Structure formats: C-alpha cells, structure tokens
Amino acid sequence: MSPTVVKSAPELVPPAGPTPGGTLPLSSIDKTAAVRVSVDFIQVFPLAAEDQDAAVAAMRDGFARALVPYYPVAGRIKDVSPGEPVVDCTGEGVWFVEAAASCALADVNNLERPLLIPKEELIPRPPPEENLEDLIIMAQVTKFTCGGFAVGICFSHLVFDGQGAAQFLKAAGEMARGLPAPSVAPVWDREAIPDPPKPPRGPPPSFTAFSFVTQVVDISPESIARIKGEFSAATGETCSTFDAVTAVVFKCRALAAGLPDDADVRLGFAASTRHLLHGVLPSVEGYYGNCVYPVGIPRSSKTIREAPLTEVIGLMREAKVALTARFTDWMHGGAKEDHYNVPLDYGTVTVSDWSRVGFNEVDYGFGEPGYVFTLNDHVNIVASVIYLKPPAPKRGIRLMLRCVEEPHAAAFADELAKFV
Structure with a gap:
C-alpha cells in the first residue's frame, strides 16, 4: 500500500x-x-x-x-x-x-x-x-x-x-x-541599497520549455581534493570547492550537450555581495534581503570542450575576482548592460549553492536536519545545478542536476563519472 x-x-x-x-x-x-x-x-x-x-x-x-x-x-x-x-x-x-x-x-x-x-x-x-x-x-x-x-x-x-x-x-x-x-x-x-539608473534593457529573453532530466550525483571529498590538487599542481594556486566542482559540471555538460562548435555556452551563478555592502548597509550582519549579483562565463562550446579542466577552473576564479568591480560599477550607475538579463537557451546553465546558506543548521527543537533538498523539478526554462549537502553521514557535495534532456543524459552521466 x-x-x-x-x-x-x-x-x-x-x-x-x-x-x-x-x-x-x-x-x-x-x-x-x-x-x-x-x-x-x-x-x-x-x-x-x-x-x-x-x-x-x-x-x-x-x-x-x-x-x-x-x-x-x-x-x-x-x-x-x-x-x-x-x-x-x-x-x-x-x-x-x-x-x-x-x-x-x-x-x-x-x-x-x-x-x-x-x-x-x-x-x-x-x-x-x-x-x-x-x-x-x-x-x-x-x-x-x-x-x-x-x-x-x-x-x-x-x-x-x-x-x-x-x-x-x-x-x-x-x-x-x-x-x-x-x-x-x-x-x-x-x-x-543603491538604486542606480538602469542600463537599457535588451529584448526580454525568449522562453523555451525544455524537458530536463533530474540526475543526482554525489562527489566525494576525495574526488574534490584530487581536482583541487591537480589545479594547484598545475598553477601553484588554490581554488575553492565551488570553483572545482562547477568547472567539472560546465565542461562535462559542454562535452555531452551536442551543441555545435560555435554555439555559445554560458555558466551563470548568483554570487553573494554581502561582503561588498559594508559601509552601505548600517549593519550587514542580520540583513535578510537579496544580496546577490550575477556572474556569467560565456564561451564557445568548442572552447570549453577542449580546454583543460584547470583552465576552466581559472575562468571561474577570474569571474569571481571581477565581481567586485562589476558590482561596485553597478552600484554607482556605471553598468553599461543589464547583467540580470541572461539568454535562456540550451547553452545556458545556472548554478546555485545551497550547501552553505544555512538551511542545514536550522534546529526547531528536534535537532538539525539530516538532509535538505530543493523541489525545482518543474523548472524547465533554463538548465540548473543545485549544490546540496548529502544526507548525513555522507560527506562531500551532492549535485541536483537538471542540465540536459534525455538524449544527452547518459553521455553527461558518463562524463561526470570520470571525475566522481
């Protein structure tokens, strides 16, 4: 029953x-x-x-x-x-x-x-x-x-x-x-929060209803450490877990999605700007409104497919470094384009990190949750990746993926398997 x-x-x-x-x-x-x-x-x-x-x-x-x-x-x-x-x-x-x-x-x-x-x-x-x-x-x-x-x-x-x-x-x-x-x-x-003059909006993005497949992938701490170690060995620099894992997803999706060489592929994520609002807000701690600014990485499909993973991680780091200047420019009315207007075609994938926002630390009196997950299965206008903490006692990162349609799902899973 x-x-x-x-x-x-x-x-x-x-x-x-x-x-x-x-x-x-x-x-x-x-x-x-x-x-x-x-x-x-x-x-x-x-x-x-x-x-x-x-x-x-x-x-x-x-x-x-x-x-x-x-x-x-x-x-x-x-x-x-x-x-x-x-x-x-x-x-x-x-x-x-x-x-x-x-x-x-x-x-x-x-x-x-x-x-x-x-x-x-x-x-x-x-x-x-x-x-x-x-x-x-x-x-x-x-x-x-x-x-x-x-x-x-x-x-x-x-x-x-x-x-x-x-x-x-x-x-x-x-x-x-x-x-x-x-x-x-x-x-x-x-x-x-400043209300700067808005840059001229382009035409509203056109909406296509895709049939994304839900896939759940767990990436172990050992796999994450290996990817970060390879980046460090190649560049002499360190990278975050978010940089390493997101670069893997971006590259694997480009390899699996079947897009032409010259097609645009874009990675987008909303980066927190709380650290940039000290001196703007009377108190940043305790502010519970939206504090995000979009970060986008546009490249050709061929570029991301052929780039070494360390290079894709480098793109992630460069985009995050540029965030400060872009957000400051936006606050002072200097933005020349509407960064919130993202093309919604099959080439775009958006990433949200739910593993660190705090939902896993809520205790209503019966302990902290063993697992937190989103319910975004109805969202079919843009490919999405959501970072979650896997159910306790597992460690690492759980990816809730709605990235590709059925014809590309097996190839996407195969590419990801090479890293996890």
Whole structure:
C-alpha cells in the first residue's frame, strides 16, 4: 500500500506580540534579481522526537515569537503601482500546516530521489482565497511514524535570498528552543541599497520549455581534493570547492550537450555581495534581503570542450575576482548592460549553492536536519545545478542536476563519472 499523508487545514500563526504597521520598500536588488516566485524545499529530520505533538507546538510558537522582531515577514507583498512591490506590514502572520504520514521515513527511503511521496503532499500551500505570490513564507511539518519529521518551506524570493530565509528559520528555531531573542538581530534597511539608473534593457529573453532530466550525483571529498590538487599542481594556486566542482559540471555538460562548435555556452551563478555592502548597509550582519549579483562565463562550446579542466577552473576564479568591480560599477550607475538579463537557451546553465546558506543548521527543537533538498523539478526554462549537502553521514557535495534532456543524459552521466 502506498504511503499517505493527511494534512490539516492551513492555520495562520500571527506574531506573538504587537508589531508595527505601514509599508516597507524592497531594495533595487530584490526587485531586479528576484522574480516574484516562491521557492520550495524540504528539511528532513530523522531523529525521533519523544513527543511529536509537543515538538510541533514548540515549533509553531517559535515562528510566532520570531515574527515579532521579523515583523515584515508576517505581512503581505502588494503592488503600490504596476511592477512596484512593497511589503505591507499587516501583521496577519504566516500559514502553518500540520500533517501526518502513514509510514516511517525509512519506508520512503528518507525522502531520497525518486520521491516515494508526491512533493505536493510535503509542501505548504495557503487556502484558496490567498494569493501565493503575496505571501512571504509558509511552513508544513509532517510527522512520520518513526518519530521523525519533514519540514516543507515555501518562501518568497522577492523578500529573501537563501541566506536571508535561513536566517529567519534559524531565529524561529532558536525561539522554539526557548531563547529570549534571536542570536542575530534582523536588519531590514532595504532603502540603503543603491538604486542606480538602469542600463537599457535588451529584448526580454525568449522562453523555451525544455524537458530536463533530474540526475543526482554525489562527489566525494576525495574526488574534490584530487581536482583541487591537480589545479594547484598545475598553477601553484588554490581554488575553492565551488570553483572545482562547477568547472567539472560546465565542461562535462559542454562535452555531452551536442551543441555545435560555435554555439555559445554560458555558466551563470548568483554570487553573494554581502561582503561588498559594508559601509552601505548600517549593519550587514542580520540583513535578510537579496544580496546577490550575477556572474556569467560565456564561451564557445568548442572552447570549453577542449580546454583543460584547470583552465576552466581559472575562468571561474577570474569571474569571481571581477565581481567586485562589476558590482561596485553597478552600484554607482556605471553598468553599461543589464547583467540580470541572461539568454535562456540550451547553452545556458545556472548554478546555485545551497550547501552553505544555512538551511542545514536550522534546529526547531528536534535537532538539525539530516538532509535538505530543493523541489525545482518543474523548472524547465533554463538548465540548473543545485549544490546540496548529502544526507548525513555522507560527506562531500551532492549535485541536483537538471542540465540536459534525455538524449544527452547518459553521455553527461558518463562524463561526470570520470571525475566522481
């Protein structure tokens, strides 16, 4: 018999105390970098709680208490004019769903891919009268018969980047565990981010619906160390895990994707710019808005196929070094082109590093998650790579890949296997 999940009706969790009203602006980065989409992910907590109901009640209370210092999160997104969203501090609260599964986590392979429970059963959704795009964050806690939990989170990318959303969830966890205040005080200050004149926009990118195949690949610490060691031996320099692994994916995809020699292939990722906002924001620590700027590496398909891996790693490092100048130029209105406007064809692959943003360090009172994973299977307009921490006790990097269509999937897996 297939496992079932019974959900309770969504309930609003309002702030535990009075909160300010009014509207708050979003930053120019919020409005430029983040389209008005929701991001869904799951945190898996395999450790059994002695009293699941008490643990869930404490978690709900943690959200209510965290919404007092994070009072904008209890509000709603609204447009004051077309394309000009703000946060309306209504104090309504966040939607919270309780659910119970008919099985143990082990019965569904601890929610490893392929999912044995439909993802719709694990993520929160509001009642039909609420517009999902207006909400800032929601949570669903699903109890399993083994005493473990899955926590599904849905957050608005317009209000948070990954690090910002993790910061709020860590605060909710701290309050659930009885701390009197979050260990990091929240900072809004969106208006402190410069709003430079926008460079002329090119035509909007055309959208093609691809049929990307989901592939999961684990790269061991030993493989990562070997790749980094080869780069160091060849150049006398060091490189990060992100540089090494992303260069492998970029090269393997170029080898497998079947694109002509002169076709453009592009690697894109959103680099954190928090370190570049000291002196711009009153306090960088605690800021939970979008703090990213796009980094792009365009080359011909033939160039990436034929380049030694050490050379592709070098391209990664050069692009990251150039970030400071590009972002500073953007802040002062000197950008000559719209770096956020990325061509969305088969040659483009985007990379997101979820392994270090903080979702794995959230503790609602039943320990840190053994595994965190995203639910991006519906995204078919651009190839994507997401870095995750593999389920404990494994180490290294897990890649959630939606990079190629079926005709190229086997070749892509074969190329990756040479490195992992």
